[in-house]
Amino acid sequence: MSCIVFELFCRVPAAELRLRLCRWHVDRCVRCRRASESEDTLPPILVAAARLPAGLDLWPGVQRGIDGLSRPAVSPATVSLPARGSWRWAYAAALAALLVIGAWIMILDWPSRPLVQSAQFTVQAQTRLFSAKIADRQARVFQIQSRNPDRAIFWIAKDDPRS
Amino acid sequence: MSMEENDWIEKVRRGDPAAYEHLVGKYQSRLVAFLWNLLGSGDDARDAAQDAFVQAYVRLGQFDRTRGFQNWLFAIAYNRGIDMLRRRRRFRIFLQSQAVRGEPAAAAASGRIEESPIWHSALRRVTPQERSVLALKYNEGWGAAEIASALGCSESTVRVHLLNARKKLRKELQAAGFTAGMKQAPAGEVP
Numbered sequence: 252m253s254c255i256v257f258e259l260f261c262r263v264p265a266a267e268l269r270l271r272l273c274r275w276h277v278d279r280c281v282r283c284r285r286a287s288e289s290e291d292t293l294p295p296i297l298v299a300a301a302r303l304p305a306g307l308d309l310w311p312g313v314q315r316g317i318d319g320l321s322r323p324a325v326s327p328a329t330v331s332l333p334a335r336g337s338w339r340w341a342y343a344a345a346l347a348a349l350l351v352i353g354a355w356i357m358i359l360d361w362p363s364r365p366l367v368q369s370a371q372f373t374v375q376a377q378t379r380l381f382s383a384k385i386a387d388r389q390a391r392v393f394q395i396q397s398r399n400p401d402r403a404i405f406w407i408a409k410d411d412p413r414s
Numbered sequence: 415m416s417m418e419e420n421d422w423i424e425k426v427r428r429g430d431p432a433a434y435e436h437l438v439g440k441y442q443s444r445l446v447a448f449l450w451n452l453l454g455s456g457d458d459a460r461d462a463a464q465d466a467f468v469q470a471y472v473r474l475g476q477f478d479r480t481r482g483f484q485n486w487l488f489a490i491a492y493n494r495g496i497d498m499l500r501r502r503r504r505f506r507i508f509l510q511s512q513a514v515r516g517e518p519a520a521a522a523a524s525g526r527i528e529e530s531p532i533w534h535s536a537l538r539r540v541t542p543q544e545r546s547v548l549a550l551k552y553n554e555g556w557g558a559a560e561i562a563s564a565l566g567c568s569e570s571t572v573r574v575h576l577l578n579a580r581k582k583l584r585k586e587l588q589a590a591g592f593t594a595g596m597k598q599a600p601a602g603e604v605p
Binding site for chain 1: 431434435438439442443444446447450451460463464465467468471472536537548549552553558568570571572573574576577578581583587
């Protein structure tokens, strides 16, 4: 059993404040800590693994799921991937880099061509890249066509499976 | 984490999906039971466990060996279960549709307390987080630190959830005629 102070804190109406107070109290109250560690007060209501029916086999479904992904597990050589939030930054950085490269190309080409010519410019890309793979995974391909029709830049980025 | 388990994980990481079957077989029952307690539905638990195994396979590159595979796997399953609860809100609807009816003692005597109205009535009082803490403590025998790691919260939060859950369940089950202080029920089959 927990103590009376805990019981009082449990009656605080605001949920966030209630949890904060209860946590603060449990950290300091020996009796509540002891109560939280005891194991003899649980009613018999939980579903336990031993009570599941025999013949449970998730593997066929898991295998279908894995096959559907058509990508293998990460090889041991791969360094741990950054957390999900980091991917957003990675994409933002990639996009920024793309813009900088685009701007750089435009600046390089600027003095070589008069404005009139740029208005009449049409893309004459002869080289196309339809797909690319990085480490056996399908990657995204971005094509940047410079003002010079003989020059095209391809940007290949890893395809984030979670995006 | 045992050396043998480490070997299996290493095989999967080297691109051997068949090795993953071994890990699925080892943890599937415990994961389904855990998710069943969290979601309140056997079908949802199986679906969520399956999804969790697929997610774990995809994210095996992020697995930190110092944490332990089972803790990491249960953390994925917990997040999957919480996502499921948030998205579908089926659990709440399901529970609300279950009126407390019949004779609780008879249902308990059949060894299928999960099917009895008492089970639903009692668990309705307990939050998903509290159910998860109960399941990990009593089914898996984990300590507060390990549970906190899987659930992504502090040890104090785990202790608060545990105390609250017990209090609510004790009250609910006593009102229904069960005696407090009982251990987790022995084996009986869940359909």
